[in-house]
Amino acid sequence: DTEVTQTPKHLVMGMTNKKSLKCEQHMGHRAMYWYKQKAKKPPELMFVYSYEKLSINESVPSRFSPECPNSSLLNLHLHALQPEDSALYLCASSLPTSTRLLHFGNGTRLTVT
Amino acid sequence: DAKTTQPPSMDCAEGRAANLPCNHSTISGNEYVYWYRQIHSQGPQYIIHGLKNNETNEMASLIITEDRKSSTLILPHATLRDTAVYYCIALGGSQGNLIFGKGTKLSVKP
Numbered sequence: 236d237t238e239v240t241q242t243p244k245h246l247v248m249g250m251t252n253k254k255s256l257k258c259e260q261h262m263g264h265r266a267m268y269w270y271k272q273k274a275k276k277p278p279e280l281m282f283v284y285s286y287e288k289l290s291i292n293e294s295v296p297s298r299f300s301p302e303c304p305n306s307s308l309l310n311l312h313l314h315a316l317q318p319e320d321s322a323l324y325l326c327a328s329s330l331p332t333s334t335r336l337l338h339f340g341n342g343t344r345l346t347v348t
Numbered sequence: 349d350a351k352t353t354q355p356p357s358m359d360c361a362e363g364r365a366a367n368l369p370c371n372h373s374t375i376s377g378n379e380y381v382y383w384y385r386q387i388h389s390q391g392p393q394y395i396i397h398g399l400k401n402n403e404t405n406e407m408a409s410l411i412i413t414e415d416r417k418s419s420t421l422i423l424p425h426a427t428l429r430d431t432a433v434y435y436c437i438a439l440g441g442s443q444g445n446l447i448f449g450k451g452t453k454l455s456v457k458p
Binding site: 239268277278279280283291325327334335336337338339340341342 | 389
């Protein structure tokens, strides 16, 4: 079991839908991350939040909109996605002073039809 | 951050030691070597990290050469559950984010 919980585990959405991915941790970590992983590829960093503020956006298209409503929660809002956005979306958290020791969730597998 | 090079795949017999190499010939003096693994359908999991001394924890050992240009992750008694993609990452300083390379797919066979 992982200490970072991601919901839902699977999501199928159409290109005109709006959906959200949720990530939750109760380890007191104040840095949270979104990674995207395509099949048979390594995870790619998308966003980093530090103390609930967005600190890194790796040139991610605006159809992906992150939100960190409090220190335990991280959301990824999805709108007007393309089929090529189908991937495993991984959330992670860490102490802000230790950004290499990440705790990952098991991801949400997203399929865009 | 230094580039790392790993073999794309390796096999290991169950119960034997798995030795996973990583080359980081351009590593600088303040860059640590981190190892993560990703079991199928799970998120990546931290294994171990080191700077220049060899390190050991309950999961694995990390051997770093004296010139720091390469390292080896050792799983002393591999089990089928150790089948995963293993990522070696070199990062400097105390901040900076984890960027994954292609990794080594380790298959532990009975």
